[in-house]
Amino acid sequence: MSATERAVEQDKAAGGRTKRLLSTASGRTVLASICLRLPAKSRRVYAYLRWPEGRKTRERYVCQVSCDTREENLAQAWRQALSVGLASLQQPKESARSWASSPAVRSVMRANRPRDTRPELALRSAVHALGLRYRVDRPPLAGLRRRADLVFSGARVAVFVDGCFWHGCAEHYRPSTRNVEFWSGKVADNRKRDEETDSLLTAAGWTVIRVWEHEDPQGAARRIATAVLALRTPRR
Structure with a gap:
């Protein structure tokens, strides 16, 4: 898949290019993307938000996805990322607010x-x-x-x-x-x-x-x- 095709795929999954815009700590506005990964010996697909920051590429875990196609999994991950706010996903893991609604859910x-x-x-x-x-x-x-x-x-x-x-x-x-x-x-x-x-x-x-x-x-x-x-x- 070419870079253009990947961009179109991300735009469609997010519901439009403007929804992919993310302001970095340096004040720049960049385009974020969703990366899907299937770890070895796992039956679950994990989604990560990725964005460029200077010469580095940052990423944060978003959620697990469970649809049958890549297109549906990307859309599901984007819905979750947008529901919590892309900016919140920039925070370091140890300081980011948990999405769990209670200690019990967090434990699960x-x-x-x-x-x-x-x-x-x-x-x-x-x-x-x-x-x-x-x-x-x-x-x-x-x-x-x-x-x-x-x-x-x-x-x-x-x-x-x-x-x-x-x-x-x-x-x-x-x-x-x-x-x-x-x-x-x-x-x-x-x-x-x-x-x-x-x-x-x-x-x-x-x-x-x-x-x-x-x-x-x-x-x-x-x-x-x-x-x-x-x-x-x-x-x-």
Whole structure:
């Protein structure tokens, strides 16, 4: 992609070139851009705001994005950057105001690791103790940008461990009292994506099992084992 094409892409995602304008500490007005990154061994895409400052390029973390296309991810990241104000993203990390609406939400955000969370590790251990073997953090279907936490290829069973906050658990989810529109939209998007993932996998002949992070790992492991053993294809 050429520099001109990249500029057009950023303008469109931001909703116009003027929305990308950012005043630097030196008083200059520059054009900011959104950079998308997919870290190795991660199923999440991270968005960063970037802008030139003197001879250096500065950047600050904006948010995680979860859409299916680059165009949609850029637009989602720009909406978040603009909602908090581009100038606020210039502040050093240690002094920037948190987007979390409360200490509880801030704690959830910090604990939102791409993989190997405590509930995932506990479930893996319980499933392994039942004698089952599986793959971790893999896309069940080739070409589908959705990664399951546990994948049983032979039985075609995909297991997802869902966080109560990020996936809107009916029992434990509490809506944010600040920046309500953003957080409600984020959780709604996650739930919509979950439903779409379930539909795509089911249509392809997979069994989808979702486990809430608050569930007892032993009970969830038994539920998974029952499904896997029932669907496993006998070896000849």
